[in-house]
Amino acid sequence: MHTFRPHSARLLLVALLGVILSGCASQPRWPDAYEKATLTNVPFHPQELYQCGPASLAMMLNAQDVQATPDELVSKVYLPERKGALQVEMVAAARQYGMLVYPLKPELDVVLKEVEAGHPVLVLQNLRFGWWPQWHFAVVIGYDSKKEVLILHSGTEENYRLPASAFMATWDRSERWARVMLPPDQLPATAEPLEFLMAAHDLETTQQTNAAKLAYSTAAKTWPDQPAALLGSGNLAYQQGHWSEAEKYYRAMTEQFPDISAGWNNLAEALSKQGREVESSAMLNKAQETKGLAKKPSAD
């Protein structure tokens, strides 16, 4: 009996270590084509409390010349009963300051690319394990490819150099949550049209009308092939009761994207609001026609 005990204890230890270490086993390769960068325009706010949410958000906002202190952000992002800030609150608060919040693809490469372009990246890490989480927000402000480290403003550490393997292990456990926050007339380096337009639409639905307007026009300039940029601008004008301005955007949409019935439909509404019922019903017919056309291929 006595001889078995240490043996089984050792076995248990090995098994336990195996389970623990398997969590951080995957080590992705450091992407090529990056050298070294440190953003110097991101002020540092040390913070230990609140999972570093308010401080990290303040750093992100200050980097875009938005005045905000960690203290004033506490009430906006901190949930006392959870003892922390949630991603949703962080994002919502940034929108209240008119920032466009863009969700990054969950790849290290994408984070580096944004930093290279001068955009600090807000990341969520889980410093412990899935079943006993310690959530932590930090701001990626640089990297050094030779040493394979990321440079973060993290907690009470300014310019904290974190090895990529450690970063990936903790970032993986937050499902690689990463966001950039920019004024809506600027594009994230890795922006994709639909993703950007959805972020613009989020501004629209949270009553950040001016910011949304700017974001839609940025999208329209960058991707002239995106109908939602025109529709978004038109809908904003419509919601504000600017019928003729809305008409202008909707008309542009029907000219550039005659196959999309939404443009015709909304144009009809904008005309009707101006009392031009004859024109309006003609446009409504167009909307029905295009709808019929769009449905046909999948109907049979």
Add this chain to the structure above:
Amino acid sequence: MQAIRSYTQSVSAIMALVMILSSMWAIPASANIVGTGELLTEQRADIDREALMSMLEREDVKGALASMGVGEQEVRERIQSLTPSELADFKQQLAEAPTGEGVVGIIVLFLLVFIITDMLCATDIFPFINCIR
């Protein structure tokens, strides 16, 4: 009784007025324009659909479907009629799969679910499948 009856008349008059007002109130609030979000959801679904279509080009997927006796054309038609939320479901499943493996299984299983529901007459997409009933 008489008193109550006289009350009911004025109460119902007020109620009618409230209902008329509230229904009129709703008209300007719910305009008939197509929201930007709706268009974006549609476009996102189109892109997802194309991505799923291109997965059908994979030899292993083709093989797996063929071995189960499902024709490629039927599958394409089925994908055409997937709703945005079904497509989002599929993307979720694919994202949660361990990298590299299991992709074929997920695609085939996903499509199979719809074929089985067709068989149970919950849906009626594949004309070649006869319901069990």
